[in-house]
Amino acid sequence: MEPVPSGRDRGSHKPGRDHKPGRDRGSHELSAEEQAQARQVSLRRIGGLFARHRGALATVTAIIVASSVLATATPFLLRAVIDRALPERDLPLLAWLVAGLVVVAAVTSVLGVAQTWISTRVGQQVMHRLRTDVFTHLQRQSLAFFTRTRTGEVQSRITNDIGGMQSVVTSTATSIAANLTTVIATGVAMLALSWRLSLVSLVVLPPAIWLTRRVAQLRREITARRQRELADLNVTVEEGLSVSGVHLAKTLGTGPALAARFTASSARLVDLELRSELAGRWRMATMSVVFAAIPAVIYLSAGLPGTAGTLSIGTLVAFTALQGGLFRPLTGLLNVAVSVTASLALFARIFEYLDLPVEVADPAEPVEIDRRRVRGELRLTDVTFHYPGSDTAAVAGINLDVPAGTSLALVGETGSGKSTLAALLSRLHDPTSGRITVDGVDLRQLRLADLAAIVGVVSQETYLLHTTVRENLRYARPDATDAEIEAAARAAQIHDLIAGLPDGYDTVVGSRGHRFSGGEKQRLAIARTLLRDPRVLILDEATSALDTETERAVQRAFDEVARGRTTVTIAHRLATVRDADRIAVLDHGRIVESGDHADLLARAGRYAALAA
Known part of the structure; x- marks a missing residue:
């Protein structure tokens, strides 16, 4: 049957949202509509995807807290080894302290495996539900939706867009809990060792937060452009490599033009990926320099006249170990902020499909009929x-x-x-x-x-x-x-x-x-x-x-x-x-x-x- 108006009516049929007149498919500029969609994505709605997994997330959080608190014992054990067991040649104490270090490492590793299994399972279930919800909802759309949507666009949203948010969905909640707990526990331990050195360490936070916000905004924009380009690439593959598409290309001799179109789209993807990666690498490089400078400042502070002789060698070593360990969870928290901000563009595209009204739907109160007794x-x-x-x-x-x-x-x-x-x-x-x-x-x-x-x-x-x-x-x-x-x-x-x-x-x-x-x-x-x-x-x-x-x-x-x-x-x-x-x-x-x-x-x- 005719899926779109035929003859004189076809020309008046409105183009679809994803196939707008005059829109340059190779352009990297975000439309006002896409920018508005990205802004309107609610973090509460994203969090609602995890609502049915509260029990599992609570278990993961408990494991994370226990693991983080347990891990903070390591620098204190290390301080005892350096300040007491070794100088006093107390072999039994040294053996207990070394055993404690091994036990802490083993237990935190086991807890880490359990945490990864539960969090990954929850994340994959959320991904599965999101994929099936989008597929099922699109199945309920009328023919009009598919006639005004570019071939390949739907597949791109289900595969590329949902696939692109996998790392965010599977690890964001646990990453926030794990890194936040570790940062808090490490900060408390640092304060317990030396509040003066802790104040020195805080100078890293302002530049780290500022850099993170800059990178997050850039990646959010690049992510939206990349997903559009991936959709265009998917459309080119669908149109150029299907049986009908290949037949048309061979009979019209348009193979080279299709190859050139695919090459140009792929080249634009390369550029977007490079820009996204470089934005993150420059931030990481800058953060690494800042964090590497902190131990040097700490050593310098320990030797100043006002603080010289007030810190033991064990305390200094333990503190620098804690401060060095703070780099990974703090960077992890900042990376989560970048990932969540960048993924808002993906969630906007998925929620746009989930929010599509169903034009031809089942009635709220259907009439019950016996199919075998229908006369016709x-x-x-x-x-x-x-x-x-x-x-x-x-x-x-x-x-x-x-x-x-x-x-x-x-x-x-x-x-x-x-x-x-x-x-x-x-x-x-x-x-x-x-x-x-x-x-x-x-x-x-x-x-x-x-x-x-x-x-x-x-x-x-x-x-x-x-x-x-x-x-x-x-x-x-x-x-x-x-x-x-x-x-x-x-x-x-x-x-x-x-x-x-x-x-x-x-x-x-x-x-x-x-x-x-x-x-x-x-x-x-x-x-x-x-x-x-x-x-x-x-x-x-x-x-x-x-x-x-x-x-x-x-x-x-x-x-x-x-x-x-x-x-x-x-x-x-x-x-x-x-x-x-x-x-x-x-x-x-x-x-x-x-x-x-x-x-x-x-x-x-x-x-x-x-x-x-």
Whole structure:
């Protein structure tokens, strides 16, 4: 069926958010919209992703606190070794102190392993939920969303954007807890050893915080640009390396141009990655110099007249060890700030998809129906539909009654609204006004799963999965037996061809079914729909890709399976619909004639002109 407005309506269809007119795909500048989105990302909402894991996070926090407190015993043990055990040659005390150092290291290592396992598990569960939530929510979007979104953009958000925030999601909470606890514990220990030297050590904080803020802002901007560029790269791969894309490139000779486009996009990614890494490296280099200078200042301070002789060698060594150990957790805290700030651009892109409204959704209080007892009576009452952004109705004021078990044919020129009407009948869109009912129940009051079981669609565009013939057919009904699959294939006049293949029903159809001809793919699609045994069958140019002989065979099959079903057929070739119980002629979205074949010919109107 037509996924977008056809003919005169197509030009008025609004472009999507990710495919804006005049937007330079190679540009690194953030749009005002993207900047606003990044600013609006709430840290509370990000924290809400971890709400269901409070118990595990509390356990990790307890492990971190215990590990950090235990680790601060090391410098005190070291001071005792230098100031007491060694000068006094107290071997038993030395043995106990050395054993204590080993025990502290062993216990903190074991706690570190436990902490890593729990925190990684929580992080991966959050990632899993985020991926599945985005995928499930996008599955509920209408066709309009996918027609206005660039090919490859959706995949890029699920893979690149969610993958890019993995380190933040899996380690941020525990990293903050671990490093903050370590910094506090180390600071307390430093104060206990010498408050004067502790004040000297604090000079590192102002330049460290200032540098971190600068790098965070830069990385946030670069991250947003990088994800846009990754999406562009993904689009190029999808468009250039799919079967259809390769075929188009080879027939038009555009391979070199595609390669140049991919190369340029990849080069821009290299530049962005280099800028991001260098921003962090310059900060780390500067911080390393500052932290390396602190011990020198401490040694100098210890030798000044005011402090000389007030500190023991053990205290000085223990203090410098603590101060050196402060570098890693403090840098870790600052790095977390950088990562979280940079990742806001990623969260903005993901939350943008999660916040998309569902245009065609399940009703809050669905009408319960027994699918086996549905008769299939269709009624369209004053149905009008506008595609988003279009001021002209694709169909307007449609009134039709299709009794159960009868056949209706919709005919008209390209762009007259036939496929739009078929899309409304299968609820790919909802009418802008009016209502469509089956057995008196508005389609909007039915669960989408119930409607899909009632209304079967065979469209003019056939999509097959890259798997076996059997699994392609079973996709329509997972519990179908092999006998039922073969029966559906026979009805679609495709069983003999499948049986003649070397692997039969286990033959892999290839990417998008390109192993089969257009007519063969169409018949596979017909078999797949028939396997669901729907009460209402919509055939949208279902035989358009078939040769005359095959079309006649499939038409006979349709005549057979249509008995007892309500059938709506859309066709350009009027020979395929002349036996329909009723034929409606559409023109510019309106029904201009209605009747059976003989009656419409006798009127010598629009139908007769189409048949001429």
